Every structure is written in C-alpha cells, then in structure tokens.
Amino acid sequence: MPEAMAQVKQDLGRDAVILHTRRFKKGGILGFFGREMVEVMAALDSPAAPSVEKKQWIPPAANTIEDTKITAMQLEMSNMRKMMEQMLCQFSQDSKSTSPLMDVLLKNDIEPVIAESLIKGIPDGKNGAAGDPGMIRKLLVDRIVQCLQGIDGIDISPSGCKTVALIGPTGVGKTTTIAKLAANFALKEGYKVALITADTYRIAAVEQLKIYGDIIGVPLEIVYSPDELRTALYRHGDKHLVLIDTAGRSPSNREQLTELQELLAVDPYIETHLVLSTTTKYRDAFEIVNKFSVCSPHKFLFTKVDEASNLGTVLNLLYHFPTTLSYMTTGQSVPDDIELVNSTKLANMILRDYHE
Ligand SMILES: Nc1nc2c(ncn2[C@@H]2O[C@H](COP(=O)(O)OP(=O)(O)OP(=O)(O)O)[C@@H](O)[C@H]2O)c(=O)[nH]1
Ligand SMILES: [Mg+2]
Structure with missing residues (x-):
C-alpha cells in the first residue's frame, strides 16, 4: 500500500485524493497462494487533469501489457459513460414537465429517450391537444406491452431433462x-x-x-x-x-x-x-x-x-x-x-x- 500511495503521489502530485483502495489476490488456487495486489483509485481536482483517474499498482513482475490495456479501456468506458449520463440528464431536464404522461413515465425512471418514443404521436395534453384519457392509457399500455415482448418461462418436455x-x-x-x-x-x-x-x-x-x-x-x-x-x-x-x-x-x-x-x-x-x-x-x-x-x-x-x-x-x-x-x-x-x-x-x- 505505501508503494501504491507513493506511485499515486508521483503521478498525480500531492493534491491527489484517494477515492478507493482495495487489496486482492491474483492467481493462486481458491484464493490461496495468490500474489497480493493493491488497487488505488485517485482523483485530481484540477481542470487541466482528467477528473478521475484509476491507478492500478502492480508489482513489476506481474505488470503485463494486457493489464495496462484493460485499465486504459476501463478509463475510456468510464469517460464515455459519464458523457452519456450528462447527455441523458440534459435531455431529461429539457423534457421535464412536458405533459402528465411524460411525467408519469419519467417518475418510473424510464429513460427520457424511451419515454419519448412511447408517447410519440399520442395527444397527451401538450400544446392543448388533449385526447380521450381512456384511449390514451390503452394505447400506452399496448406500447409498453410491445416493449415487454419475448416472454418464455421454463419449458419442460416430459421425455427430457x-x-x-x-x-x-x-x-x-x-x-x-x-x-x-x-x-x-x-x-x-x-x-x-x-x-x-x-x-x-x-x-x-x-x-x-x-x-x-x-x-x-x-x-x-x-x-x-x-x-x-x-x-x-x-x-x-x-x-x-x-x-x-x-x-x-x-x-x-x-x-x-x-x-x-x-x-x-x-x-x-x-x-x-x-x-x-x-x-x-x-x-x-x-x-x-x-x-x-x-x-x-x-x-x-x-x-x-x-x-x-x-x-x-x-x-x-x-x-x-x-x-x-x-x-x-x-x-x-x-x-x-x-x-x-x-x-x-x-x-x-x-x-x-x-x-x-
Ligand atoms: N417482497 C418480496 N420479497 C421477496 C420476494 N422474493 C424473495 N423475497 C424475500 O427476499 C429475501 C431474500 O430472499 P432469498 O431467496 O434468500 O434471496 P437470495 O437471492 O437467495 O439471497 P442470497 O442467497 O443471500 O444471495 C427473503 O426475505 C425473501 O422472502 C418477492 O417477490 N417479494
Ligand atoms: Mg439464496
């Protein structure tokens, strides 16, 4: 752990904030005889630096190109995810309080993009275009049911296992x-x-x-x-x-x-x-x-x-x-x-x- 902390300090400087540390074993059998590893996730609160950087400290002998590639991919995926979350959040704010129907769907944590496609074309009171509420509900139930297609329990055959x-x-x-x-x-x-x-x-x-x-x-x-x-x-x-x-x-x-x-x-x-x-x-x-x-x-x-x-x-x-x-x-x-x-x-x- 002290070596990992020293590496974090060396890479990110003294202002680095430790977000998460983890000890785990790599290799071995059933968790025994494995090599002790330490994972440290650190962040730097500086506009010039990436906001969160995951550092995995690996003893020199075990440091493979594969590990480095996986860490880089994880970082990239985490950044992509953050970007998508920001976009969805923005979209969600844009579409807030658009209609009672949309509100109900968003209240169920349905992603805005899915909610939009569910109510597309339904006259839901937005811009004064109100439809028959009973009919609207039926239409929406049908659309949700369509999204939930592909249902199959456990099929047992009397002659098989x-x-x-x-x-x-x-x-x-x-x-x-x-x-x-x-x-x-x-x-x-x-x-x-x-x-x-x-x-x-x-x-x-x-x-x-x-x-x-x-x-x-x-x-x-x-x-x-x-x-x-x-x-x-x-x-x-x-x-x-x-x-x-x-x-x-x-x-x-x-x-x-x-x-x-x-x-x-x-x-x-x-x-x-x-x-x-x-x-x-x-x-x-x-x-x-x-x-x-x-x-x-x-x-x-x-x-x-x-x-x-x-x-x-x-x-x-x-x-x-x-x-x-x-x-x-x-x-x-x-x-x-x-x-x-x-x-x-x-x-x-x-x-x-x-x-x-
Ligand atoms: N309300 C409610 N409780 C449920 C339902 N299914 C299971 N539970 C409860 O959930 C709790 C956990 O159930 P388990 O079947 O032990 O869950 P498990 O996934 O086997 O748990 P682990 O083996 O510890 O991973 C128990 O109190 C169950 O009674 C459900 O459909 N509704
Ligand atoms: Mg169980």
Whole structure:
C-alpha cells in the first residue's frame, strides 16, 4: 500500500485524493497462494487533469501489457459513460414537465429517450391537444406491452431433462424463487424435480433450501465444485427438471463472477436466468446486468414486483439488453407469489399514477 500511495503521489502530485483502495489476490488456487495486489483509485481536482483517474499498482513482475490495456479501456468506458449520463440528464431536464404522461413515465425512471418514443404521436395534453384519457392509457399500455415482448418461462418436455440455474446478486430472491418453481412444477404439475445448491458460502443457505426440499418432497444435492455439479447433474438425468441455486454474487467482484461462469460451463444445456430485483435502482441494475453478462444469461427473472415503487428499470434494461423474460415474483409466499411475466400488469403498474 505505501508503494501504491507513493506511485499515486508521483503521478498525480500531492493534491491527489484517494477515492478507493482495495487489496486482492491474483492467481493462486481458491484464493490461496495468490500474489497480493493493491488497487488505488485517485482523483485530481484540477481542470487541466482528467477528473478521475484509476491507478492500478502492480508489482513489476506481474505488470503485463494486457493489464495496462484493460485499465486504459476501463478509463475510456468510464469517460464515455459519464458523457452519456450528462447527455441523458440534459435531455431529461429539457423534457421535464412536458405533459402528465411524460411525467408519469419519467417518475418510473424510464429513460427520457424511451419515454419519448412511447408517447410519440399520442395527444397527451401538450400544446392543448388533449385526447380521450381512456384511449390514451390503452394505447400506452399496448406500447409498453410491445416493449415487454419475448416472454418464455421454463419449458419442460416430459421425455427430457431440463436444467435451470438462477444467478444474480445477493438477496434478490434466488432461493425463494427456486422453492416457488420447484413447488409449482413438482406439486402442481407433477414433474420429477431435483434441487442442487452451489451456495455453500453460508450454512444457512443450504439449510434454507433443504427445508423447502423436504417440504416439497424433492431431493437436494450440495455441490462444492464444477466437478461435483457435473456428477450431480448426471445422477439426476432422470428428472424432468433440475433447479440449481447459486450464491449471490457481487457484480463488482470479477473473481466471483469467473467462478460462477466456470460452474455453469460444466453443461452447455444449463438455462441460466439472471434474477433481478425490481427494487434495485436502475443504474445499479444496469451495472449488474453488464457484469453478469460474462455468464451469458438466457433470461431475466424479476423479483419483488410487489415492493417496486417504479418499474421503469424493466423497460430500460430490455432496451439496452434485449433478453427473454421468464417469471416475475410478487411476494414472499411459496409457492404462490410467482407468475410468468405479465406485461399488461407491469404496464398498468407503470401507469398507476396516470389518472384519467
Ligand atoms: N417482497 C418480496 N420479497 C421477496 C420476494 N422474493 C424473495 N423475497 C424475500 O427476499 C429475501 C431474500 O430472499 P432469498 O431467496 O434468500 O434471496 P437470495 O437471492 O437467495 O439471497 P442470497 O442467497 O443471500 O444471495 C427473503 O426475505 C425473501 O422472502 C418477492 O417477490 N417479494
Ligand atoms: Mg439464496
């Protein structure tokens, strides 16, 4: 750390402000025997210098051209993102208080550019051109529903074995959703279901799923490695559906995501659903989808719709990452609070504050 600080001081001068420091291990096995690394993010409050500069201190032996390129790319992407945010913010201010309809969409955190295209051509009271409010609502619901196309849950074939993994950040509802899915498919539809959990980071996590498995009457396997997952999948090849629960991962932890990616790579037929909570702020949700894209999720599954104060995030994410939607969950009750994404319901929730 002192060496990294000295390098920051040398590059940015004495006025440098340390924004963030991080120690991590590079290489090694399961976090052991790796080389200790230090990352320091520093900024310089000077108009002549770039506003934020990310410095990664790397011991000379490990300093490769690849690392330098990645740091430069990250810097460039961060600058581009800032520029886009400024443009969107400006656009948002320009379009503020244009019409009640626009206000409702913006209140849902729908990006201005998407909101504009949704209300395009609708006589919404702007410039005195008012239309029939009932008709306007119906038109807008239809347009939002169109944006939320591409809905497909878990398709089970009576003669095959479907494998589905739920991945996502911590606490979004992966395990609860696995329990809901298992109960519905096993108890209501009569399919043979097995559960596998790869979340061995917390004892309570295994316990949580074990209790659900026991109640529903389906087996639970605990796997500690990709090899064990492969064996467990082979063992449950006779099931109609195998549901894999995974540990919540931080989108900013590249090692965790790589580990998850390696786990899912044991079988190319694993269908991966990225679980996203509708209570997550759009900017964070964007980052989550961006970072989890290394695991190539096939579908998005939205949880906690009952708690969401606005649902613009769903539209925004689909605009930037067109992906099939699977289920939405609407409460804590197992097995009832889950349904195939209901786009009309979501559209009406977005427009709940639009009064006719
Ligand atoms: N309101 C509401 N709460 C939910 C919903 N789904 C899950 N929860 C709650 O969210 C909390 C976290 O749920 P978990 O299923 O443990 O989340 P997880 O993603 O497995 O969490 P980790 O394994 O720690 O990453 C629990 O209190 C659940 O009851 C939902 O649709 N609505
Ligand atoms: Mg869990």
